[in-house]
Amino acid sequence: MEIGVYSIGNRTPDPTTGRRPGEPERLRSIARIAEHAEQAGFDVFAVGEHHQPPYALSSPVALLGYLAARTDRLMLSTAATLLTTNDPVRVAEDYATLQVLSDGRLDLMLAKGNSAAVYPVFGRDPVDAGELMAENYALLRRLWSAEPVDWSGRFRTPLRDFTSVPRPLDGVAPYVWHAAVTSPGTAELAARHGDGLFANHIFWPPPHTARLVDHYREEYARYAHRAPARVGLGGQVFVRPRSQDAVxxxxxxxxxxxxxxxxxxxxxxxxxxxxxxGSPAQVVDAVLGYRDYVGDYDRQLLLIDHPGLPEKTVLEQLDLLGEQVLPALRRVTDDRLSPPNPSKCHVPGRGRFPSGRAGQHVAP
Known part of the structure; x- marks a missing residue:
């Protein structure tokens, strides 16, 4: 299993000091966190995309390009690219360029986004989100797999005899994950195209995530893809040597x-x-517990630079996780001789959508 960290680039004030980092400071901090994550032994670093305060991270491709030049081993990813408001031609060209320059250390996580306010900024209507996502993704796949491309659709001007450049590295497009929090439609889109599902279940109780992953796997099996289904999960951790100190x-x-x-x-x-x-042992137990309700899975991304935590604390988290948590997780998750069978994992309350979540104050 790949284990990584991700940042959404928020500029939340530190509640213990009242200090909010400026945008340049926050962007440079995220870059330092990524470099430190590689040194600590993580496999993946991913960055989100937001277009309004209090976020600083609106251009993941620019930051990931910077990180590609400053890291050697890290797999770089978005978390996520908003394909409903980004033009698919621009996405195809930007991320093929980054894939080439990083020597293939890139994959792409796509999403509709969780804020309707961003749609009119890019001349789109949030009412069209589902159709926009499906059409733009169909075009993105076509741009990466064929040359030249003729295309017409509902949401953009037609393309005639167009070839996006550069072409994907060695003719193989970046691997695509589809990020979902609540949407079975996103799981179905991922399954239909043989892509991965990233269930960012940081706000929801286990039964909801279990249903979403089950639905994806059922749909994936129905399409009989040659490659196995791939599942990624989000998570949140805060670790200190002593549990009470962490709390x-x-x-x-x-x-x-x-x-x-x-x-x-x-x-x-x-x-x-x-x-x-809690303590490293408690964090290990918690993360391994995710397998109890989704079965074996392929990628774990942890959100650790939130909400308002100072950079020093985040780097300390990376060191402690790298020294005491990652080795323990890998001892278990890298042993695939007898992986859990997702069809036999039982979570009380598992059924169909939707499910209640913890805390009605949390935005989906």
Whole structure:
């Protein structure tokens, strides 16, 4: 299993000091975190895309290009590229360029996005999100697999005898993941095209994520692809050598976090979602516990530079995770002689969509 970290580039104030990092500081910090993640032994680093304050990260391809020149081993990824508002021709060209320059250390995570406000910024209507995603992805695949391309659709001007450049490295397009939090339609799109599903289940209880992954695997099997289905999961951790120290230090960040603060307590949230706060052994147990409800899976990305945590603390997290958590996780997850059977994993309450989640204050 690949294990990595990701950042969404938020500029949340540190609740213990009241200080909010500026945009240049935050972008440079994310780059340092990525370099440190490689040194600590992580496999993947991924960055999100947002187009409004308080985020600093609107151009993942630019940051990933910078990181490609400053790292040697890390797989670089988006988390995620908004294919509903980005032009697929631009996406095809940008990420093929980055794939070539990184010598193939790139894959792409696609999503519709979770903010309707971004659509009119790019001349789109959020009502069209599902159709935009399907049409733009069909064109992106076509641009990477064929030359020249003739194309007409509902949402953009036609293409005639067009070839995007550069071509994908060695004729193989970047691997594509589809990010989903609540949408079975996204799982179906990933399954139909033989792509991976990234279930970013940081806000939802296990039964919901189990249903989403089950649905993807069922659809994937129906299409009888040659390659196996691939599942990735999000997660949140905060680790210190002593459990109580981790809880005490993280509590003000949780209590004031814009995405989950001012709702359930830290203890309630950790009991009902994948959030893991504690000692290295407790974090290992929590992450390995994800397999209890999704079975064996392929990629684990951890969100650790949130919400308002200072860079020094994030780098300390990477060191502790690299020294004590990653080796323990790999001892288990790299042993694939008898992987869990997803069809036999049982989670109480598993059924069809939708499911309640932990904390109604959390935005999907």
């Amino acid at each position: 005490d230090e993280f509590r003000p960040y949780f209590d004031n976090g814009p995405v989950y603060g001012h709702g359930p307590t830290l203890e309630e949230y950790a009991a009902t979602t994948p959030l893991a706060v």
